[in-house]
Amino acid sequence: MKLVIIGTGYVGLITGACFAEFGYQTVCIDKDENRVKDLNNSKCPFFEPGVDALLDKHLKKTKLLSFSNSLSKSIKDADIIFITVGTPSKRIEGEADLSFVWDVAEEISNSISKYCIVVTKSTVPVGTTKEVKNIILKKIDEKDFDVVSNPEFLREGSAINDFMRPDRVVIGCENKKSEDIMKELYRPLYLLETPIISTTVESAEIIKYASNSFLATKISFINQVADLCEKVGADVQDVAKGMGIDKRIGSKFLHAGPGYGGSCFPKDVKAFIKTAQKHDVDMSILSSVDAFNEERVNQITKNFISKANLKKGDQISLLGLSFKPNTDDVRDSTSLKIAKLLQDKGIVIKSYDPEAMGNAKKENTKIQLCNSAYEACIDTKAIIIGTEWNEFRALDFLKIQESSKNLVIFDLRNIYNAKEITNLGFQYFGTGK
Numbered sequence: 001m002k003l004v005i006i007g008t009g010y011v012g013l014i015t016g017a018c019f020a021e022f023g024y025q026t027v028c029i030d031k032d033e034n035r036v037k038d039l040n041n042s043k044c045p046f047f048e049p050g051v052d053a054l055l056d057k058h059l060k061k062t063k064l065l066s067f068s069n070s071l072s073k074s075i076k077d078a079d080i081i082f083i084t085v086g087t088p089s090k091r092i093e094g095e096a097d098l099s100f101v102w103d104v105a106e107e108i109s110n111s112i113s114k115y116c117i118v119v120t121k122s123t124v125p126v127g128t129t130k131e132v133k134n135i136i137l138k139k140i141d142e143k144d145f146d147v148v149s150n151p152e153f154l155r156e157g158s159a160i161n162d163f164m165r166p167d168r169v170v171i172g173c174e175n176k177k178s179e180d181i182m183k184e185l186y187r188p189l190y191l192l193e194t195p196i197i198s199t200t201v202e203s204a205e206i207i208k209y210a211s212n213s214f215l216a217t218k219i220s221f222i223n224q225v226a227d228l229c230e231k232v233g234a235d236v237q238d239v240a241k242g243m244g245i246d247k248r249i250g251s252k253f254l255h256a257g258p259g260y261g262g263s264c265f266p267k268d269v270k271a272f273i274k275t276a277q278k279h280d281v282d283m284s285i286l287s288s289v290d291a292f293n294e295e296r297v298n299q300i301t302k303n304f305i306s307k308a309n310l311k312k313g314d315q316i317s318l319l320g321l322s323f324k325p326n327t328d329d330v331r332d333s334t335s336l337k338i339a340k341l342l343q344d345k346g347i348v349i350k351s352y353d354p355e356a357m358g359n360a361k362k363e364n365t366k367i368q369l370c371n372s373a374y375e376a377c378i379d380t381k382a383i384i385i386g387t388e389w390n391e392f393r394a395l396d397f398l399k400i401q402e403s404s405k406n407l408v409i410f411d412l413r414n415i416y417n418a419k420e421i422t423n424l425g426f427q428y429f430g431t432g433k
């Protein structure tokens with residue numbers, strides 16, 4: 001099978017590299033010529049564990065993978081075409097911006113020359129895949145193509161693993177022919193007995209939004225429980241453990257923290273609310289999940305300033321700038337939001353992040369970037385652990401103590417044990433502790 005992946009962002013690049021790993025001839029398309037050039041030299045434009053090796057292997061050794069910026073040429077003999085372009089939030093009301101999807105659908109309709117399947121893999125609101133079909137139908141007869149919804153469930157930082165060992169593959173099809181071809185495509189996962197969920201196009205589109213929205217709901221829920229735990233002297237990690245053992249609840253995504261960020265949850269939650277509003281459906285649970293999450297960074301920052309008794313001109317350390325560990329992505333990063341709020345109060349920020357400092361600098365030029373966590377902790381009044389990178393999990397606090405006095409530690413991700421830290425003479429605040 002010959003595959004064409006349109007859009008080489010997080011989803012498209014991982015999808016292309018992993019399909020090449022399955023043994024398929026795969027061409028990834030991007031409009032950005034510089035990006036295509038870098039990728040053909042195995043240079044991945046973002047940090048994602050394992051991608052470089054996969055690119056190297058399939059660009060040079062197996063030659064199953066290539067990058068191009070000419071869509072029409074590559075589509076000629078394609079069997080399956082994946083649309084993996086961005087669907088960012090529109091500025092104002094959080095609706096998904098589908099302009100890149102429509103443009104690509106248009107270009108595809110000008111280039112199809114034999115039966116093929118057009119797959120929406122980008123996260124798209126219900127109804128989008130049918131809309132793509134209508135655009136292509138203007139130029140191509142309906143017997144010469146089919147559309148499929150095949151949403152992805154990749155987490156940044158573990159995207160390759162999530163592709164190679166998914167909990168499920170979701171395929172939304174309109175007929176048996178396209179369903180059989182998609183099942184054939186994912187045959188390499190049969191060996192792992194990966195469940196293939198075959199459903200309608202609309203249901204597949206909703207599964208994606210409903211899954212991300214439910215995970216975001218779990219996070220806002222445990223964060224509200226964390227706030228209650230702080231008030232009554234309970235421990236939210238014990239509460240989460242006691243809840244998560246119940247298989248109906250599950251232990252994942254019950255880690256209290258500063259709220260969810262990243263390029264997916266915030267945007268997908270808002271888009272799903274928008275879709276419900278458009279169809280006059282009450283999605284008020286999700287609206288409160290979103291509102292609570294938006295407000296959380298303000299609460300945390302206010303709390304931090306008062307507990308650490310910070311004043312204009314004080315200097316603090318912020319460890320971790322990416323929105324989560326094992327990525328250099330700072331989109332909707334709670335750490336960067338907290339940094340901005342503190343800087344607005346005249347507080348100076350020294351920061352370190354293993355991978356995301358380059359991207360962070362572009363968003364916030366005022367943050368003082370350091371070469372290590374220890375350097376970031378020199379001569380500061382308080383430390384915020386914003387992202388739970390592994391290298392922050394065993395800091396030598398005695399060494400930190402030498403370079404700073406009366407330190408307050410805000411462990412937003414609860415990676416430390418309160419007693420150990422207070423025994424060293426620090427003030428310690430966890431989340432929900």
Ligand code: UDX
Nearest residue numbers: 152153154155156253254255257260261262264323324
């Ligand atoms: C998410 C979904 O997990 C993935 O299936 C989908 O395809 C894309 O969106 P991602 O955004 O990469 O993946 O990160 P994820 O690991 O889900 O974390 C999202 C946010 O939630 C991060 O800000 C993280 O810090 C936060 N989070 C996650 C919590 O605060 N608590 C948790 O228990 C888990």
